[in-house]
Amino acid sequence: MGRVCRETYDQVVGNCNSIGCTNFTNCDDIQCNSFTNCDDIQCNSFTGCSWWNVPCKVARGICLAAAAIARGACWIARGVCVAAAAIALAACWVARAACVAAAAVARAACIAAAAVALVICRIANFLLDAVAFLVELILSIPIIGGIIRTILNWVTEVIWRVVGLVDFVGSLIGIRLRKKMYFGVIVPSVDSVPIVPDADIQRQVDAAIAFYDSSCNINLIFSGICHTDIPPPDAGLNFACDAGGFFNDWWLAGSYFELAAATCKFEDSFRRIIGLGAEIIVFIVQDVTGGKNGCSFASTHNYVVIEAKPTDQAFVAAHEMGHACWLSHVSDPANLMNPSTPAAGPILTNVQIALVRWSKHCVYF
Numbered sequence: 001m002g003r004v005c006r007e008t009y010d011q012v013v014g015n016c017n018s019i020g021c022t023n024f025t026n027c028d029d030i031q032c033n034s035f036t037n038c039d040d041i042q043c044n045s046f047t048g049c050s051w052w053n054v055p056c057k058v059a060r061g062i063c064l065a066a067a068a069i070a071r072g073a074c075w076i077a078r079g080v081c082v083a084a085a086a087i088a089l090a091a092c093w094v095a096r097a098a099c100v101a102a103a104a105v106a107r108a109a110c111i112a113a114a115a116v117a118l119v120i121c122r123i124a125n126f127l128l129d130a131v132a133f134l135v136e137l138i139l140s141i142p143i144i145g146g147i148i149r150t151i152l153n154w155v156t157e158v159i160w161r162v163v164g165l166v167d168f169v170g171s172l173i174g175i176r177l178r179k180k181m182y183f184g185v186i187v188p189s190v191d192s193v194p195i196v197p198d199a200d201i202q203r204q205v206d207a208a209i210a211f212y213d214s215s216c217n218i219n220l221i222f223s224g225i226c227h228t229d230i231p232p233p234d235a236g237l238n239f240a241c242d243a244g245g246f247f248n249d250w251w252l253a254g255s256y257f258e259l260a261a262a263t264c265k266f267e268d269s270f271r272r273i274i275g276l277g278a279e280i281i282v283f284i285v286q287d288v289t290g291g292k293n294g295c296s297f298a299s300t301h302n303y304v305v306i307e308a309k310p311t312d313q314a315f316v317a318a319h320e321m322g323h324a325c326w327l328s329h330v331s332d333p334a335n336l337m338n339p340s341t342p343a344a345g346p347i348l349t350n351v352q353i354a355l356v357r358w359s360k361h362c363v364y365f
């Protein structure tokens with residue numbers, strides 16, 4: 001479950017990095033824009049006095065003197081205004097520098113706090129996963145472990161479905177906020193050689209991610225391909241998708257799947273035990289008997305199995321994940337859940353989409 005720590009950390013650091021100084025950005029706009037037309041203050045009256053008109057001459061003299069005084073006062077006011085603007089400008093730049101420095105300190109403190117929280121979160125989750133790993137070792141004991149596992153998987157499924165009932169109704173009426181769902185692939189090896197090349201699996205992975213993104217607004221997060229060295233029993237390589245297959249899960253095949261999942265997907269251990277947000281594990285098998293390409297027993301397991309032959313349809317993994325989220329077969333040939341998965345452009349109905357989003361595997365965080 002430690003990966004949630006990393007996801008949260010990345011989000012928080014993203015927020016930390018957005019801390020910046022947004023004030024004092026227009027210091028350069030501080031200017032003195034007043035008293036710019038002092039030179040325009042002139043005496044424009046009494047300009048046409050006759051030589052004998054003494055009162056007019058006197059008035060002209062007074063007017064010129066008054067204009068000169070007013071001009072001088074204007075220049076003084078301009079000087080004061082320019083000086084005040086320069087002081088305000090400098091103060092603004094000082095404040096800006098202080099603001100930028102404070103933001104840098106806040107940013108660094110934010111990132112440091114997130115890093116500390118990440119370490120604590122990882123340690124806590126490692127301990128939870130370690131405890132869950134021990135539980136999984138018990139669950140990998142044939143028969144008794146298998147029966148407990150089946151009960152646990154169904155009980156957690158039902159609990160989280162009850163808890164998520166409102167979300168289900170929301171999905172039904174079209175409120176489909178982004179959710180996420182994890183899935184990973186485990187490939188067994190025979191004589192130290194993986195039974196299928198990664199390239200054949202990638203096709204299924206890409207198709208599933210694109211499909212659940214566009215049809216259900218689910219961010220299907222791929223946790224990678226794990227090659228397990230645990231030797232598979234025959235029932236784990238040639239998987240029977242019937243009652244026999246169901247009971248094989250309580251015997252050696254189930255033990256093998258559980259042990260391989262516990263060792264390959266340690267980081268998901270705690271979530272697999274509590275069910276909420278548990279990764280869907282896609283086991284690659286050599287053959288699903290009865291002419292099928294894949295198999296899922298709904299909530300009975302956290303895993304589905306598929307063949308991954310280049311000739312198989314690309315949406316087999318997406319189809320089996322649908323079963324894991326409680327979708328059953330439908331007759332519409334265009335529907336993802338038709339027994340013969342459509343080769344391209346599969347669809348889901350409104351109710352099917354709501355069912356998938358309601359699954360314990362599909363979560364908001």
Ligand SMILES: [Zn+2]
Pocket residue numbers: 319320323329338339
């Ligand atoms: Zn099916």
